[in-house]
Amino acid sequence: MIQKRSVAIIGTGNVGVAAAYALFNQRIASEIILVDLNRERAEGEAMDLMHGQLLVGNVKVRAGSYEDLKDTQVVVVTAGVGQKSPDESRLELLNRNAAVYNDIISKLDEYAPNAILIIATNPVDILTYVSQKLSAREPQRIIGTGTLLDTARFRALLGRYYDVDPRSVHAYILGEHGDSEVPIWSQANIGGQPIQHNTVLGKPYNKEALDKLFEESKNAAYEIIKRKGFTNSAIGVVIARIVEGILEDEKSVIPVSAYWDGAYGINDVCMSLQSVVGIEGVKHRVLPDLDQEEIQGLRQSAEILQSSLKKIDI
Ligand SMILES: NC(=O)C1=CN([C@@H]2O[C@H](COP(=O)(O)OP(=O)(O)OC[C@H]3O[C@@H](n4cnc5c(N)ncnc54)[C@H](O)[C@@H]3O)[C@@H](O)[C@H]2O)C=CC1
Ligand SMILES: CC(=O)C(=O)O
Numbered sequence: 001m002i003q004k005r006s007v008a009i010i011g012t013g014n015v016g017v018a019a020a021y022a023l024f025n026q027r028i029a030s031e032i033i034l035v036d037l038n039r040e041r042a043e044g045e046a047m048d049l050m051h052g053q054l055l056v057g058n059v060k061v062r063a064g065s066y067e068d069l070k071d072t073q074v075v076v077v078t079a080g081v082g083q084k085s086p087d088e089s090r091l092e093l094l095n096r097n098a099a100v101y102n103d104i105i106s107k108l109d110e111y112a113p114n115a116i117l118i119i120a121t122n123p124v125d126i127l128t129y130v131s132q133k134l135s136a137r138e139p140q141r142i143i144g145t146g147t148l149l150d151t152a153r154f155r156a157l158l159g160r161y162y163d164v165d166p167r168s169v170h171a172y173i174l175g176e177h178g179d180s181e182v183p184i185w186s187q188a189n190i191g192g193q194p195i196q197h198n199t200v201l202g203k204p205y206n207k208e209a210l211d212k213l214f215e216e217s218k219n220a221a222y223e224i225i226k227r228k229g230f231t232n233s234a235i236g237v238v239i240a241r242i243v244e245g246i247l248e249d250e251k252s253v254i255p256v257s258a259y260w261d262g263a264y265g266i267n268d269v270c271m272s273l274q275s276v277v278g279i280e281g282v283k284h285r286v287l288p289d290l291d292q293e294e295i296q297g298l299r300q301s302a303e304i305l306q307s308s309l310k311k312i313d314i
Contacts, residue, residue, distance in 0.1 A: 005247050006072045008033040008064070008112070010104055011079030012042045015120055018236025019076055024049050024059050028244045033064040033072065036079070069112040074243050077131075079104060080121040082230050086222040090122040090178045091308050097121050098130055098312045105134040113137065116246050116281050119144045119257070120239060124177050125305050126312075128257045129270040133314050141281040144257025146272035147173045149238045150181055151255050153217040161213055162201045164190055171195070172255050173217070174272050174294075175301030182297035183214040187288050242277060249279035258282040260302065264295045269302045269309075 007029040009016045016034070023029045032049070034042040042063035049061040069075065080097035083090065101121070108117065117135070119128045119142065128144030135142060150173040152166075159166030171188035175181050188195040197205050224231045245252045255272045263273060263285060274286040290298075 004031055004071065005029045006031040006033070006074075007243055007247075008035060008069050008072045008075045008115070010035045010075060010077045010108075011121070012036040012038075012045050013078065014082070014230045014232040015078040015235050015239075016076070017045050018232040019078065019120070019239040020045065020049060020061065020236075022236040022240035023243060024052070024061060025056060026240055026244070027057055027059055028240055028247065029074075030059055032059065032061045033068055034061065035064055035066065035069075039063060039065075066107045066111040069108070069115065072112050072115050074118060074246055075108055075112055075115045076118045076120060076239055076243065077101075077104060077108075077127075078120045078239075080127075082122065083221070083225055086226040090124070090221075091126075091304075093122050094126055094308055094312060097123075097127060098314070101127055101130055102134065105131050109134075109136050115141075116279075117142045118239060118242055118246075120235060122177075123305075123308070125257045125269070125271045126308055129259075129305075129309060130312070130314050132259060132270065138281070139259045140283060143242065143275075143277070143282055144177070144270060144272075145235065145238055145242060146177050146257030147175065147181055147255045148242065148272075149235055150177060150217060150220075152234060152238060153220045154183065154214065157213045157217050158188075158190075158195075158210075161209070162190055162203060164201060172274060173214075174255060174274075175298045176271050176305055177257065179218070180297070180301040180304050181218055182294055182301060184288075184290065184294055185210070186291045186294060245277040246279060246281070251276050251278040253277075253286055256282065258285065263287055264290065264298055266299060266302045269305050271298075271301055271305060 012034045036042040124144045132139040155166040155169040172184045275282040276284040
């Protein structure tokens, strides 16, 4: 018998719905349960998606409550507030969203104790850490979406610059999903050819142009929020990709936020590093030879996140 692939989404606002749509459209889940404080909204979104079933296939979407989550393998948490303007940073959302998480994580421990949690609410690294502290499940089973979104933006821009498929660009952004994130230039390559100090696909190395691309990807959320008020489409596919890696037990290497236990001398924080993602969550992390500036950047990300963490009671 084919096993049911059940995914729940807590918070069916802009991000939750984009994630549901990506999961539905790509048929990554066979059942999607939408949970929101605003039950009517969750019901409306479920109805709307179900009307696409004829064209997508047999994926069941329904509104539900925590009591419905006992067979759910993955729970995605997108509940909480987002940045209301380009002047607000992700870290400024912390107090409001930490309070929301207190309630949600205890309910998930009660009703879905075996599910893997994917945290997307901002500030995502801090809420991943908070969730790991609040929950009884093993920390490796609580994963933040982290810098997969930033990495996707970075590769899209690099792909456009070099006029090559972004999937052939191998470049990561690590550390905080936020203003201190770190581009890993020392490892960045296209089809195996390092970007740093090389002419690649006819383009000579141009540090200034590449630094600008990184700044553009780092500031992408602010630019999108300035125009449409929120971001949701790309994070929707990012969430679907992580869910797929888990449900298929792919063991794909994905930059997600997970617990740091000594890598590059960094301890007791959650932020992104290339991680092996499968049915047990994040079991292993990859530790490439980074240069000193990159390691310093990661340490700075960790300090920023840790000092924000000190401001809340968990
Ligand atoms: N990790 C990432 O890369 C990204 C994260 N985000 C973050 O995702 C979060 C959600 O953003 P949006 O969807 O735009 O916000 P939204 O305001 O559209 O939706 C939030 C939803 O959460 C629900 N909610 C609030 N408290 C709840 C609770 N206790 N239980 C169940 N549902 C609850 C609300 O009713 C609402 O429907 C924000 O923190 C935003 O910053 C947004 C984009 C990318
Ligand atoms: C809002 C957010 O975190 C992003 O789009 O990167």
